[in-house]
Amino acid sequence: MNHSEAADKFNKDFDRTTWHDETLWWVRQKRDRAAFAIPEWEDLRNMASQIKHNVLSNLDTYLIEFEKNAKANGITVHWAADAHEHNQIVLSILKEQGIQQIVKSKSMLTEECHLNPFLVENGVEVIDTDLGERIVQLADEPPSHIVMPCIHWKKEEIGVLFHKHLGTPEGCADPSTLTLAAREHLREKFLTRRVALTGVNFAVAETGEFVVCTNEGNADMGTHLADVHIACMGIEKIVPKRKHLGVFLRLLARSATGQPITTYSSHFAKPREGQQMHIILVDNGRSRQLGREEFRNSLKCIRCGACMNTCPVYRRSGGHSYHNAVAGPIGSILAPNLDMTKNADLPFASTLCGSCSNVCPVKINIHEQLYSWRQVLTKSGHSPTAKTIGMKAMAAVLSSPSVYRFSGKIGRLTLSNTPFLVNNSLNPWYKQREMPEPPKESFGEWYKKNRK
Amino acid sequence: MSREKILAAVAKNKPTLTPLPEIQDFGNPYSDLVAQFTSVLTTIGGTAVEVRNWEEIQQYVQTHFAGRRMVTNLAPLADMAQQSWLTSDPHSLDDVGLAILEGQFAVAENSAVWVTEAEMGQRVTPFIAETLALVIKKSAILPKMHHAYAQIGAVEYGFGAFIAGPSKTADIEQSLVLGAHGPKSMVAFLID
Numbered sequence A: 001m002n003h004s005e006a007a008d009k010f011n012k013d014f015d016r017t018t019w020h021d022e023t024l025w026w027v028r029q030k031r032d033r034a035a036f037a038i039p040e041w042e043d044l045r046n047m048a049s050q051i052k053h054n055v056l057s058n059l060d061t062y063l064i065e066f067e068k069n070a071k072a073n074g075i076t077v078h079w080a081a082d083a084h085e086h087n088q089i090v091l092s093i094l095k096e097q098g099i100q101q102i103v104k105s106k107s108m109l110t111e112e113c114h115l116n117p118f119l120v121e122n123g124v125e126v127i128d129t130d131l132g133e134r135i136v137q138l139a140d141e142p143p144s145h146i147v148m149p150c151i152h153w154k155k156e157e158i159g160v161l162f163h164k165h166l167g168t169p170e171g172c173a174d175p176s177t178l179t180l181a182a183r184e185h186l187r188e189k190f191l192t193r194r195v196a197l198t199g200v201n202f203a204v205a206e207t208g209e210f211v212v213c214t215n216e217g218n219a220d221m222g223t224h225l226a227d228v229h230i231a232c233m234g235i236e237k238i239v240p241k242r243k244h245l246g247v248f249l250r251l252l253a254r255s256a257t258g259q260p261i262t263t264y265s266s267h268f269a270k271p272r273e274g275q276q277m278h279i280i281l282v283d284n285g286r287s288r289q290l291g292r293e294e295f296r297n298s299l300k301c302i303r304c305g306a307c308m309n310t311c312p313v314y315r316r317s318g319g320h321s322y323h324n325a326v327a328g329p330i331g332s333i334l335a336p337n338l339d340m341t342k343n344a345d346l347p348f349a350s351t352l353c354g355s356c357s358n359v360c361p362v363k364i365n366i367h368e369q370l371y372s373w374r375q376v377l378t379k380s381g382h383s384p385t386a387k388t389i390g391m392k393a394m395a396a397v398l399s400s401p402s403v404y405r406f407s408g409k410i411g412r413l414t415l416s417n418t419p420f421l422v423n424n425s426l427n428p429w430y431k432q433r434e435m436p437e438p439p440k441e442s443f444g445e446w447y448k449k450n451r452k
Numbered sequence B: 001m002s003r004e005k006i007l008a009a010v011a012k013n014k015p016t017l018t019p020l021p022e023i024q025d026f027g028n029p030y031s032d033l034v035a036q037f038t039s040v041l042t043t044i045g046g047t048a049v050e051v052r053n054w055e056e057i058q059q060y061v062q063t064h065f066a067g068r069r070m071v072t073n074l075a076p077l078a079d080m081a082q083q084s085w086l087t088s089d090p091h092s093l094d095d096v097g098l099a100i101l102e103g104q105f106a107v108a109e110n111s112a113v114w115v116t117e118a119e120m121g122q123r124v125t126p127f128i129a130e131t132l133a134l135v136i137k138k139s140a141i142l143p144k145m146h147h148a149y150a151q152i153g154a155v156e157y158g159f160g161a162f163i164a165g166p167s168k169t170a171d172i173e174q175s176l177v178l179g180a181h182g183p184k185s186m187v188a189f190l191i192d
Ligand code: SF4
Pocket: A255, A300, A301, A302, A303, A304, A305, A306, A307, A308, A330, A356, A359, A360, A361, A362, A363, A364, A366
C-alpha cells in the first residue's frame, strides 16, 4: 500500500485522526515552550548544524579516531556495510555466548535493519523494553513514531492488549496501573537476560565513549545487569569532541518532547568489570547518501521527531502510512536512498509547508530536500502515477500563459458548477480538503476590465 | 572487509572540509542557581531538599524512608545503611528501596546531576533503586550544559550519567507516569 492509500485508510476513522493530530500538535507546542525559554536557541541550532557539517566533511577520520579510542577503552568495534551484515554480527555474538534471549532498548537502526524478525527466525527471543516499543511488539506492529512508538494507540486498546498478555484486570485503562504492570513484567526480564542491546544517540571520536538517552532507564537497567552489551549505531552518529554533547543534549529533549533533558543521558566509555561491550558501526546506505549533495544534510538528523510532530501530513496520516522505519518528513528523505522504487511515494507525502525545516534542531532543509527528491524520482521514472499525471498537467499549465488563463476559467466553471468533478482520483489535493469558493473572476480578468 | 569499504566510500563521498564552530557557554542568566535547579526538578517530578548538614539528611531519610532497604557509599551515612552491597552481584540490588549517592555537580537549566561509576558504587544502583537520593553541594550547581562539560573536561570514567528526576514514561496516551523501570521518586539533597 502506498502512502496515500494508507493515509486514506487511516482517515476513515475521523475521530481517531483528529485525536492523533491533536496529540502530536500538543507535543509540538511543548517543544515550542521549551525552545522559546532559551534565548540562544537559534545559536544552538546553528552550532549543532555546523558541528554536524564538520562531522560529515571529516567522517572517515572521526570514525577511525573513535574506533581507536573505543578499542583502547576495551570495547570491541565491528563494522557492517549493510543491514544483513549488521544482523549477522549480532547473531554471531549471541551464538558465541550460547544465548537465545535478549533485552533491547530503543534503536531505530535495528528497526531499519529489521533485526527483530531476523533474530526471531534464528531462534532468539527479543524483548523490547521501552514501554511504547513493548506495546507495539506485543501487538506485532512496528513503531509508528521514532520517539513515541505507540502514539497511535488508545489507552483502552492497550488495556485490552495487557489484559491478554500481562493479565491486567479486564477493562483497566488507567495509564499508571498499566505502566506498573509493564514495569513488573519487564523487571523480571532485566534480571534474567544476559545480553542487552541498545541504540546510540551520540558517539564521541575524542574519547571513544557513546551516549544513550532514555526517560525510562530501560537502557541502563538492561546493560548494567547484563554480561554483554551490544550497541548499534549508524556511522553518522559521531560527534568530534565531548564538549559538543553539551550542544546536542540541550537541543534533543527540548525538540523531542519539550523536556529540558531526558531523565538519563548515559555515557558508556568502558565495559563494566567482567562485562563485554560491543559496538557495531553500520553504513547501510549512509555513505551513498553522503555522496548525494542535495540529500547529505539528512545525515545530520538526531532523531528527535520534531519534524513529525509538526507535520500536517504526518499528524493526519499516522506513522505506519510511511511504510519505513523512520516515518514523517525526515523518513521521507531517508527512505528513497534505501529503496527508490519502494519509497518513491514518500517525498510526495508532504505539503512542502516548511514547518519541519523550521523546527529541526540541526537545521536540515527538509522540505527543500523533499522537493528535490520529487524531481530526482520523476526524472528517473519512479514517481507515483496519480501525482505524476496531476503534476505533469500542472507543469504544462504553468509553462504556457494562454493555457494557464484558459484553465483558470475552466477551473472556476468546474468548481462552481460541478464540484464533484474536481474530487476524482486524479486530484489528490482534493482529499480531506475543503476546496475554496471560486472567485467570480480571476485577477487577470478583473485587471483587463478595469485597467482603462 | 567492510571497514575498508565503508571508510573508502565515506572518504570518496564526503564534502569539502568545513571548520568546527566555537562553542560558547552563553553565560549565566540565573541570579539564584539553587532556586533555578529546584524549580526545574520540581516540574520534572523530583524533590529538592535544602539541608545544612548530614544530620538533617539522616532525619529526612528516617522520616520518609524508614523500613526500606538502604544502600549508600557515603561515609557520613555509613551507620544507617548497608556497605556490603558494593561487592555483591548487581542483581541482588533488585530490592533496594533507597540508594543515597553523591552527585559530582548539577546543572541549573535542566536539573541534571552528573554521577559517575565512582559515586554509583555499582553502575546499576541509581537505576534499580525504588528511590534515588543524590547529595549535591549547593556550590556545585552550574548554570548550563556547556559549563557542565567544561567541568568534566578530559577526565576518564568507565561510565557516567546525567540524571534528571525519577524514571518516567508518557507512552500511554501521553499521560506522565513516574517509575517506568527505575526509581519512582528522586530526591536531591542540596547541602551547604
Ligand atoms: S530531521 Fe530534524 S526535526 Fe526531524 S527528527 Fe531529525 S533532527 Fe529531528
